[in-house]
Amino acid sequence: MSESTFIFNSRHPEYVAHAEAWRRARDAYSGGTEYIHKALIKHVSEISMEFEERQQRAYYFNYPRNIAQRITQYALAVDPVRAGASTELVEDWSRSGLRVNEVMRQASTLLNIYGRAWLFCGAPAFEGAVDRERAERERLRPYCVALSPLSVKDWAYGDDRRLLWAKIEEMHTYDSNPAVMRQTVRRVRLWTRDRWELYDPLTSEITTGANPTGVVPLVELIEPDGFGIEANHWFEDVVRISDAILNNESEAQMNVVKQMFGMLVVSENFQRGAAKAMPGGKKTENDSFSAVVARSAALVESPEEKGISRYISPSGVETSTIRAENANLKQELFDVVGLAIQSRSREAQTAESKAWDFQNVTQFLANRADLLEQAELRAWEIMNLWDGSVPVPQVTYNRKFAVRDLEKNIAGLLQLSNVPGTGIEYRKAALGIAVELLDAIGSIPDDRKKALLKEIEETRPAPVPELNFGSVDNDDPDNNQGDDDETE
Structure with missing residues (x-):
């Protein structure tokens, strides 16, 4: 086997073990007609004509995409703070118009789908000297993009627990010449700590270049729960439940059709x-x-x-039973990923279960924020190795998440604040809770939060006005004047 063939075909053992599940998760997230045809199951006794009709009629509720995006929306609901970051890079981190927040949202969603994601930090190749004018004109600066685990085929770590080398698959389209038919090829780029090699099957050439960073410019994001104990990713279960809903809904739909036509x-x-x-x-x-x-x-x-x-024709009982089962599956689907912070009946849920659910979701999101924060900081450090003029900012992700029922909490707080006969200390406690709720909603800066709490603590009771019961003070000139007026 030649070196080029081996470079193209070698796969990491974890890639081999999970590639099929990754592709299934990717297809489930994408949805559409192609996935419906892949996920629908034909009955043993179902004739081809009926199955084809069922495929054409089927529709897909894309719960996998809903779940993957919802986790990202919760985790990144508040923009991270990047003190000292380059404004230009923050607004275009990918060199293709994607801001830092958008790239990190992509990485978070990839992490939800696959349980693993990568950040690649590169820089465009150029020749000759580069001054500031040329750098701005040709946009010669480092960039960062998010990659799915299906793009990183093989890798290895050294004794220092840093990447020793990695192979990245690139889909490249040759279309710069409008007079030549475009061609899209699968290329593989091998990165080591000091160089890179590009293998192109179209040209059969191996292009090489230097890697001045001294590191493999990749950052691996991996969920500690699951792959850390060599387990499958929880998103596989999400896909299977979603597939069950798809098939059940297809059966219910065909039952309705048969009831109409018989x-x-x-x-x-x-x-x-x-x-x-x-x-x-x-x-x-x-x-x-x-x-x-x-x-x-x-x-x-x-x-x-x-x-x-x-x-x-079948009776309506079967259809209603299928729809009820789908409602149960949907509830279980969101329970699987810990997003069901309430039961179907909020009143039926105990205080202990609500507290447990709240802690479960917030801890999951806090862990996700910590993982994204570390990955982004490492990406900035690699970009700095590409170009020393790129500052490494102080990156801080939000770790306070408003997943409670804020509407009910605030309504309850207002009712407690209006309880008659309460003193100043009671009102201070209620105001303190209000500040915590505001912080949960909008993440109040620490200095401002301290100022608000200090202002509450320094609150004093309002002065009690003097009461006048109508007695006459003869020394009061106003009272005398009133007597004169009455005489007149």
């Missing part, structure tokens, strides 16, 4: 008469009467039975 039942005498009426009085291989009539397979019964032709 299935034809004919007598044996009618069947024989129809067969005799055909040319030659014989049934040919192309005769579809006994197999298919109208929209579905026909049932044949003997004269000893009903003896009459009629339509039958």
Whole structure:
């Protein structure tokens, strides 16, 4: 086996173990007609014509995409703080118009889908000296993009627990010449700590270049739960439950269709008469009467039975049962990923279960924020190795998440604040809780939060106004004046 062939075909053992599940998760996230045809299961007794119709009628509720995106939306609901970052790079981190937040959202969603994601930090190749004007004109600066694990085929770590080398698959389209038909090829680029090699099957050439960073410019993101104990990723279970909902919904839909149109039942005498009426009085291989009539397979019964032709259809009980099962599956689907922070009945949920769910979700999101923060910081450090003028910012991700029922909490707080007969200390406690709720919603800066809490603590009771019960003070000139006026 030649070196180029080995470079193209070698795969990391973890890639080999999970590639099939990764592709299935990717297809489930993408959805569409192609995935419906892949995920729908044909019954053992289902004829091809009915299955084809069911495929054409089927529709897909894309729960995998909903879940993957929702986790990212919660985890990155508040923009991270990047003190000292280059404004230009923050606004275009990928060199293709994607900001830092958008690249990190991509990485987070990839992590949800696959349980593993990569950040690649590169720089465009150039020759000759580069001044500031040329750098701005040709946009010669480092960049960072998110990669799925399907793009990183093989890798290895050294004794220092840093990447020793990695192979990245690149889909490249040759279309710079409008007079030549475009061609898209799968190239593989091998990165080591001091150089890179590009293998192109179209040209059969190996292009090489220097890697001045001294590191493999990749950052691996991996969920510690799951792959850390050599387990499958939880998103596989999400896909399987989603597939079950798809198949159940398809069955319910076809039941509705059959209720509208029904299935034809004919007598044996009618069947024989129809067969005799055909040319030659014989049934040919192309005769579809006994197999298919109208929209579905026909049932044949003997004269000893009903003896009459009629339509039958399934009752509505089966359809309602399927829909109820799908409702249960949907609930279980969100329970699997810990997103169901309430039961179906919020009133039925105990205080202990609510507290447990709240801690479960917030801890998951806090771990995700910590993972993204470390990965982004490492990406900035690699970009700095490409170009020393790129500052390494202080990156801070939000770790406070408003996943409680804030509307009810605030309403309850307002009711408690209006309890009659309470003193200043009670009101201070209520105001302190209000500040914590505001912090949960909008992440108040620490200095401002301290100022608010100090202001609450320094609150004093309002002065009690003096009460006048109508007594007359003879020394008061106003009272005397009032007497004179009355005399007049």
